[in-house]
Amino acid sequence: MGKKTPDPGPPLARGALPWLLLVALATIAPHADHLPPWLSLLAAGLLAGRLWLWHGQRRLPARWLLVLLVVGGSAGIAAEYRTLFGRDAGVALLVLFMALKPMELRTQRDALVILMLGYFLLLTHYFYSESIPTGLWLLAAATLLTATLVRLHGGPQPLARSARLGGLLLAQALPFMLILFLLFPRIAGPLWGLPQDAHAGQSGLSDRMAPGTLSELIQSGNIAFRVQFAGAIPEKSELYWRGPVFDDYDGLTWRAGNRAARAGSRPQIEASGRRFDYVSTLEAHNQRWLLALDLPLTLPPDARLSATFESLTREPVQKRVRLAFTSAPDFRANVVETQALLENALRLPPDVNPRARTLAAEWRVLPPEKIADSALALFRREAFFYTLRPPLLGPHAMDEFLFDTRHGFCEHYASAFVFLMRAAGVPARVVAGYQGGELNPIDGFLTVRQSDAHAWAEIWIAGRGWLRIDPTAAVAPSRIERGIAAALPQGEALPVFARLDADWLRAMRNRWEAVDNAWNQWVLGYNPQRQKEVLAQLGMANPDWRSMTTLLAILCAAALALVTAWTLYRRPPGDPAQRAWQRFCRRLGRLGVRRAAWEGPADFANRVARERPEWGPLASEAAQHYAALRYGKGTPDNLERLRACAARLPLRWRQQT
Amino acid sequence: MPLSREPSPIADVLAAANEVILGKETQIRQAMACLLARGHLLIEDLPGVGKTTLAHTLARLLGLQFSRIQFTSDMLPADIVGISIFDRTNSAFNFLPGPIFSQLVLADEINRATPKTQSALLEAMEERQVSSDGQTRPLPEPFFVIATQNPSYQIGTFPLPESQLDRFLLRIELGYPDRAAERALLEGGGRRQQLPALAARLAPEQIPALQERAAAVHVAPALLDYVQALVEATRNSPDFTHGLSPRAALALLAAARAWAFIDGRDMVLPEDVQAVLPGVACHRLRHAHSGALARPADIAALAHGVAIP
DSSP states (O other): OGGGOSOOOSBOOGGGHHHHHHHHHHHHGGGGGTSOHHHHHHHHHHHHHHHHHHHTTOOOOOHHHHHHHHHHHHHHHHHHHSOSOHHHHHHHHHHHHHHHGGGGOOBHHHHHHHHHHHHHHHHHGGGTOOSHHHHHHHHHHHHHHHHHHHHHHHOSOOHHHHHHHHHHHHHHHHHHHHHHHHHSOOOSSOSSOOOGGGGTTOOSOOSEEOTTHHHHHTTOOOEEEEEEESSOOOOGGGOEEEEEEEEEEOSSOEEEOOHHHHHTOOOOEEEOSOOEEEEEEEOOOSSSBOOEESSEEEOOTTEEEOTTSOEEESSOOOSOEEEEEEEOSSEEEOSSOOHHHHHHTTOOOTTSOHHHHHHHHHHTTSOHHHHHHHHHHHHHHTTOEEOSSOOOOOSSHHHIIIIIIOEEOHHHHHHHHHHHHHHTTOOEEEEEEEEOOEEOTTTOOEEEEGGGEEEEEEEEETTTEEEEEOHHHHHOHHHHHHOHHHHSOTTSOOOGGGGOOOHHHHHHHHHHHHHHHHHIIIIITOOHHHHHHHHHHTTOSSOOHHHHHHHHHHHHHHHHHHHHHHHHHHSOSSOHHHHHHHHHHHHHHHTTOOOOTTOOHHHHHHHHHHHOGGGHHHHHHHHHHHHHHHHSOOOHHHHHHHHHHHHHSOOOSSOOO | OOOOSSOOTTHHHHHHHHHHSTTOHHHHHHHHHHHHTTOOEEEEOOTTSSHHHHHHHHHHHHTOOEEEEEOOTTOOTHHHHEEEEEETTTTEEEEEEOTTSSSEEEEETGGGSOHHHHHHHHHHHHHSEEEETTEEEEOOSSOEEEEEEOOTTSTTOOOOOHHHHTTOSEEEOOOOOOHHHHHHHHHHOOSGGGGGGOOOSSOTTHHHHHHHHHHTSBOOHHHHHHHHHHHHHHHHOTTBSSOOOHHHHHHHHHHHHHHHHHTTOSBOOHHHHHHHHHHHHGGGOBBTTTOOBOOHHHHHHHHHTSOOO
16 A cells, blocks of 8 residues: 555545444454453454544544554464464454554545455354354344445445345345255364364363362353253263263372273173163363263264273364263173272372371271261261362362361262272272253253263272262262252352243243254254255265255255346336335335325325425425436436435334324 | 426416406316317306306417307207308309307307207317318317307207217316305406406417427326326226226326426326316216216226326
8 A cells, every 4th residue: 555556446435434343343342252351452442543533533543553553463462372373363363453454444445355354254253152142143243244335335325225235135145055054065073174272261071180170160051961862861860971080199180090000991881771862962072071871882983982981082072063872870880890990999199198098997897888888978977068169178188178178069079988988998980070961841952061060989899890979969969869059058159040040031041042952953063964864855865976066056046046036026116216205205104194105296295295394395305306207307316316305304113193 | 286397388378367267276277288288178067157258268368269159959060160152253152161260169058059060060179170062171270169068967958979078188167166256256247348358368379389398298108107007997997887098098198298288397297197187087987877977076086096106
């Protein structure tokens, strides 16, 4: 730009600027959720500043200042993200440019740059969220962008007109969108390879557990997964969804066991009695475990059962997946277990928790079942409290918890129990996962949230295999029977939704989640498999890409023909003059003077002058232009003025009575 | 009326006529429109409401050569068109033109004459020429007939058949004057006394030019749509025995053009068509049940059922 550019193009109409600022705001605003605060503030400040410059008709800032801002902003982003590439830094740069561009907005061409950048910036929101609200926001923003584009080329016009035209343009794209959505060959995995940072910060269980891990997670109302049972639903107390199994303890943190110890072991499950078939829709959590119901008998393809009965995929789950399982709640697991694994399940860090060790040592003479009973009895007998906000613990964490503080959350109880078991010579381990879930009566899906995160214990007894023991149930039985909200004392922080008492609010949430789930199942979960199913229903089993492309082309052509036919059919009768006149009369009708179908323009203008004298002159003027256009030898000037007359009438949506 | 670009070209005439004939602006306009559209006018009303005065006034104001034919039941066609008399000196027939050889002919009480005489007049109106003894003689230009007719239910009349009524571009009724107009009439004495004092506002030579300008008023396709819609409505209406003929549609258009021209407008609006529609349609449509001619109110109702396209 500058002197070398021969022709900067036509200058921008003054009225267009607030629209472009609105476009910038609409496309930037949702990013504020994950941008560094300084950048959000900078963007807001730049847009507000531009509005102020516009309002006072002040001069735009000098070029060197803009260059300084670009360099400074980019440096800030580089410092923030340690890179200028990748999803987050890239989006941040785009936001910076979008906020800065209005500062040199002088010509029509600059405005087009903003609009194109806006369309692009809209797409980037899908990197962060694919939810319904995001979709609705982006739809509204796309309409705004298109309407602004219409205004940019069509000159000043009533708001309703450009909004309608913009919406219409988008609506005409709808059939193509649907066809492409349904038929465009699907690729497993995200269409664009996203850089590594894309999946950071997804909530869910982690591969280690320290005091506080779960109680933090539990504050989140996010959905972990949804389950649809094919038949009956197990009892609530049987709903243990198995996540990572921890068997290494360093005195503070539990970790998944070392591979060598697990290597020789194979899962052997003897299930008896009931079977439950279900399909789980698992949200992305960037980990490998699939959170099957204890214990899974059949797994989805690509998944395997680990030695500790975790169902695992090869790759971390980075997008929502649908998984089919069969589980049996009554089982005997690994009655025969490898020595290495059992030894690992007895290992304790030396020199910690001497009081617990002493207590456990007293139990060593008892049979394993009795040892477990003794530990549970301890929890029951003494004044243990189930709370989300346990006091901080020192180096001998289990000692402090068991004998002093006695306030803890499921992770405290599970790890204390496992510690006692190991100290008493019973192989034991901690299992993390989710417990319970909420049945949505609207669509029959069971929703399991992060707030249902739970930790329990497993002990191995010769001849019986691994047994699940939930020490939390001993302290707060209602946690298992009725859910987290019932178990926690009033006043402890929980996501609002987990503690809903009002029935209508719960019903509303259920309804919303049913919609959201349908969206997940059918829109976001529309993967190659589903596409195959849909195509099979259309009579195309196993189509190759050629036939798919042919079908795509045929359908797109048909949609194009349909849209064309529709627009031709829908084109209002008569010429533009008549449409403008009809609009004028419609508006006057809403103001109280309705033109009869047989009433000519002059008669109508006369009647307006009689009945609503304040609109008389305007009606007379409009009638004159209309008569010239429709019955005389009107000029385009008449049309402009007729439209201007219509625009000068106040807009009322309802008829005055 | 609004939407006029320029003042009416015959504003003078109208103003002067309105001074003589009180409270009949619309009828005077209609008469003028009829003249400008090269049509002929039929005034149907009771005796004594000013039919003859209207005709006289127009003749005076326009400077037209005027003759009046009082129709009676014993009248013969020759009494209208003229007669050839053998001239002994020249040994040839000499044509003595009848009263129809005049620029403005007032045919008073036309329905008193026998159909034969009536048709002689109507043929002359239509052809604008008179044929007698194998010779065709053109009528003067402009040629404008104002026929008056007493309501046909009066005794001793020969009502005009539809085919003859169709020759009149417009048919109007004068009606009783309103109260103020009648009071002014009573105070000022009969109007006919004023007539000799009236000065011509136009020269007869100007009238063909005005007629040409009236015929040139722009008619847009949208207006033709409307005219056709109206005509079709009369044809489809169950209220009338038959609809308007194509000739009637032409008459409607011509009258509407003249009406717009009187307004000083260079285009015809639907309002113009609506204004002249009763005058054009009333004597051309008959009620399906009673067989009586349509009333202006019927025509207005019909027009209100037709949306302007």
